[in-house]
Amino acid sequence: MAPSAAAAAASSILLLLLALLHPAAAAAGAARHRHRLGASLRAAPPDASQPPTTFFEVDRPIRPPRGSAGPCSTLLLSGTFGATYGRPPATAAYAPPACLADARARGAGLALAVLEWSADCRGRQFDRIFGVWLSGAELLRSCTAEPRPNGILWSVSRDVTRYAALLAEPGEVAVYLGNLVDKTYTGVYHANLTLHLYFHAASPPPPQQQQQADLILPISRSLPLNDGQWFAIQNSTDVQSKKLAIPSNTYRAVLEVFVSFHSDDEFWYTNPPNDYIQANNLSNVPGNGAFREVVARVDGEVFGAVWPFTVIYTGGVNPLLWRPITGIGSFTLPTYDIDITPFLGKLLDGKEHDFGFGVTDALDVWYIDANLHLWLDHESEKTTGSLLSYDASVLDFNVNSEFSGLDGQFVTSASRHISATGWVKSSYGEVTTSFYQRFSYENSNVFRENGTVQIVNQTIDAKSGIFVKDASSVLLSGEFHEVFPLYLYTGTSDKVGDEYSLDSLVKFGINEKKTSGGKLGFSFSSLQNAQSARGTMRVKKNLVVRGLGKTHQVYKYVGTDGCYFRDVSSRNYTVLFDRSDDSCSKGAYSGASTKLNNQSARRKLLVNKL
Numbered sequence: 001m002a003p004s005a006a007a008a009a010a011s012s013i014l015l016l017l018l019a020l021l022h023p024a025a026a027a028a029g030a031a032r033h034r035h036r037l038g039a040s041l042r043a044a045p046p047d048a049s050q051p052p053t054t055f056f057e058v059d060r061p062i063r064p065p066r067g068s069a070g071p072c073s074t075l076l077l078s079g080t081f082g083a084t085y086g087r088p089p090a091t092a093a094y095a096p097p098a099c100l101a102d103a104r105a106r107g108a109g110l111a112l113a114v115l116e117w118s119a120d121c122r123g124r125q126f127d128r129i130f131g132v133w134l135s136g137a138e139l140l141r142s143c144t145a146e147p148r149p150n151g152i153l154w155s156v157s158r159d160v161t162r163y164a165a166l167l168a169e170p171g172e173v174a175v176y177l178g179n180l181v182d183k184t185y186t187g188v189y190h191a192n193l194t195l196h197l198y199f200h201a202a203s204p205p206p207p208q209q210q211q212q213a214d215l216i217l218p219i220s221r222s223l224p225l226n227d228g229q230w231f232a233i234q235n236s237t238d239v240q241s242k243k244l245a246i247p248s249n250t251y252r253a254v255l256e257v258f259v260s261f262h263s264d265d266e267f268w269y270t271n272p273p274n275d276y277i278q279a280n281n282l283s284n285v286p287g288n289g290a291f292r293e294v295v296a297r298v299d300g301e302v303f304g305a306v307w308p309f310t311v312i313y314t315g316g317v318n319p320l321l322w323r324p325i326t327g328i329g330s331f332t333l334p335t336y337d338i339d340i341t342p343f344l345g346k347l348l349d350g351k352e353h354d355f356g357f358g359v360t361d362a363l364d365v366w367y368i369d370a371n372l373h374l375w376l377d378h379e380s381e382k383t384t385g386s387l388l389s390y391d392a393s394v395l396d397f398n399v400n401s402e403f404s405g406l407d408g409q410f411v412t413s414a415s416r417h418i419s420a421t422g423w424v425k426s427s428y429g430e431v432t433t434s435f436y437q438r439f440s441y442e443n444s445n446v447f448r449e450n451g452t453v454q455i456v457n458q459t460i461d462a463k464s465g466i467f468v469k470d471a472s473s474v475l476l477s478g479e480f481h482e483v484f485p486l487y488l489y490t491g492t493s494d495k496v497g498d499e500y501s502l503d504s505l506v507k508f509g510i511n512e513k514k515t516s517g518g519k520l521g522f523s524f525s526s527l528q529n530a531q532s533a534r535g536t537m538r539v540k541k542n543l544v545v546r547g548l549g550k551t552h553q554v555y556k557y558v559g560t561d562g563c564y565f566r567d568v569s570s571r572n573y574t575v576l577f578d579r580s581d582d583s584c585s586k587g588a589y590s591g592a593s594t595k596l597n598n599q600s601a602r603r604k605l606l607v608n609k610l
């Protein structure tokens with residue numbers, strides 16, 4: 001079954017609350033057609049004197065390595081996305097740029113590859129999810145910005161160096177952006193997709209060459225399709241998979257997972273339990289509680305999981321919050337890596353294996369696919385391996401539910417631990433890899449004032465680690481720790497006919513720490529990226545008729561590869577202040593403990609036994 005048109009757009013929490021207020025009215029609505037909020041305040045005619053607004057996501061700049069040459073830029077695809085929903089993706093043949101072949105001939109390695117999406121739109125339109133694939137492997141998952149009558153511009157850049165193996169081969173670029181255009185929703189998206197390449201002056205030393213995989217196998221749907229190449233997962237028992245055989249000389253394997261959630265699960269972390277919905281006869285409120293996880297299975301066995309970051313799309317909660325500073329991760333959705341090297345012993349038999357994805361407690365719809373990054377032994381035709389230990393205990397899950405009528409409190413907690421150790425014998429020797437993932441989750445979901453106020457406070461904590469050794473030494477030891485805090489308040493009031501008001505407060509972010517040590521040297525990074533957004537709006541049907549949004553974001557990155565700090569705030573489409581700094585020196589910006597010299601980085605690593 002094709003996902004409904006509603007699934008094409010990221011939507012809004014508002015109808016959920018509206019439905020809570022007026023279950024009968026919501027039930028009377030056409031068969032579960034979920035409405036969304038239109039972007040523009042008014043269908044005002046364009047004003048030539050007003051320039052288009054530039055929207056942006058705060059992120060650290062992608063910098064080419066020192067001494068590298070470039071960019072060599074190639075336009076991959078130029079597309080117009082009008083009535084594209086349920087139609088085949090826009091495609092273009094891909095030929096590796098001549099500069100890439102020239103560099104290879106000179107022995108100069110690829111230093112950096114950046115994929116840039118730059119787009120414009122004018123009028124009124126919903127936020128639309130889109131994906132970019134090269135030869136079936138997804139390179140970018142993103143959400144469009146919502147336009148204004150005078151037009152908007154935005155661009156998104158993603159470091160795609162890790163796909164060097166794909167970029168070196170001819171293939172096909174596909175972009176699916178399912179848009180619908182009518183008299184009200186007039187916005188047509190125009191976009192250019194460009195690849196920028198930078199090269200090292202000479203061939204980098206062999207350990208660096210090993211950073212990128214030799215082969216990338218897509219775990220996605222093949223064209224032709226009237227949809228994106230992602231799998232659409234519609235319920236808790238739906239598992240979508242692809243069978244593939246991996247080369248028999250593979251010595252390392254990493255699964256990179258792309259995830260986005262839409263329609264009934266766009267705000268999964270706000271969904272109440274089903275008994276609350278049943279007791280209150282709510283027919284149009286998505287349920288299944290507030291916990292979700294993506295589980296990756298190979299031949300039915302759990303190899304890893306993703307507890308996703310709560311991306312809020314550009315029309316989410318109150319669309320006015322995300323103009324021009326968009327929500328964290330909304331223009332470049334995060335991807336999630338699972339190292340499956342310990343399991344290679346089970347996969348090196350030359351036969352096809354089933355790589356599948358499911359979502360615990362899912363409601364319609366989750367778009368998921370993955371890229372399998374494989375490192376091949378150029379010195380031998382066959383590697384061998386064996387799994388030494390494996391522990392994937394079941395999900396530990398608990399809900400405390402208390403409610404009376406439409407008011408109540410639901411406290412949900414969950415945890416999971418997956419670990420595996422295995423060896424692979426190749427021309428590099430017998431190398432043993434251990435990989436673990438440890439997750440914990442806590443969500444408090446409170447309904448007050450007869451269900452008109454909802455307060456969600458959630459924390460996801462995801463930790464993973466890798467330890468690689470051969471007979472004589474430790475080759476790599478690394479740890480990655482992510483914490484995703486979220487606080488969301490929404491209050492509905494002054495409901496008159498098909499109009500209501502909504503106050504909202506959103507605070508969320510990503511805190512991550514990464515340490516790694518081994519043959520490639522030591523590295524450390526720490527990111528604190530937090531947004532606080534507050535807004536009000538008056539909604540009629542599914543259009544915002546007036547309102548105001550204010551957003552403040554602080555981004556602090558400190559790493560052995562450099563530093564970046566930004567403190568930016570906007571209100572009513574206007575940037576109030578914008579301070580940034582990319583020096584790592586002490587006092588470069590106030591209040592931030594960002595001094596990181598090489599010594600402190602090393603001390604940090606020692607603490608982590610590296």
Ligand SMILES: *[C@@H]1O[C@H](CO)[C@@H](O)[C@H](O)[C@H]1NC(C)=O
Nearest residue numbers: 020021022023406449450451
């Ligand atoms: C609470 O909301 C329900 C559904 O909207 C409504 O029928 C009921 O009258 C409300 N109760 C109070 C006390 O306002």
Ligand SMILES: *[C@@H]1O[C@H](CO)[C@@H](O)[C@H](O)[C@H]1NC(C)=O
Nearest residue numbers: 078118119120121190191192
């Ligand atoms: C796409 O590229 C063309 C040609 O350079 C340019 O005219 C157009 O403005 C670009 N469009 C966007 C949305 O960047």
Ligand SMILES: *[C@@H]1O[C@H](CO)[C@@H](O)[C@H](O)[C@H]1NC(C)=O
Nearest residue numbers: 001233234235236237238239
């Ligand atoms: C879940 O989704 C799958 C795939 O669309 C479908 O075949 C199956 O019937 C659904 N199961 C339930 C219980 O709705």
Ligand SMILES: *[C@@H]1O[C@H](CO)[C@@H](O)[C@H](O)[C@H]1NC(C)=O
Nearest residue numbers: 023278279280281282405406
């Ligand atoms: C829900 O519907 C049933 C049957 O229509 C009715 O008996 C019950 O009172 C309703 N409950 C509420 C809370 O409206």
Ligand SMILES: *[C@@H]1O[C@H](CO)[C@@H](O)[C@H](O)[C@H]1NC(C)=O
Nearest residue numbers: 442444457458459486487507
């Ligand atoms: C959310 O919950 C955490 C942990 O329970 C608590 O420390 C924090 O203060 C809460 N946040 C808000 C805004 O209530």
Ligand SMILES: *[C@@H]1O[C@H](CO)[C@@H](O)[C@H](O)[C@H]1NC(C)=O
Nearest residue numbers: 559560561562584596597598
């Ligand atoms: C670490 O030291 C090297 C050389 O001494 C220097 O180039 C680099 O910038 C330093 N890194 C940081 C984060 O200070």
Ligand SMILES: *[C@@H]1O[C@H](CO)[C@@H](O)[C@H](O)[C@H]1NC(C)=O
Nearest residue numbers: 050547548549571572573574
């Ligand atoms: C928001 O900005 C618009 C101009 O872009 C202005 O007309 C409007 O009055 C502003 N609203 C508020 C509440 O500041």
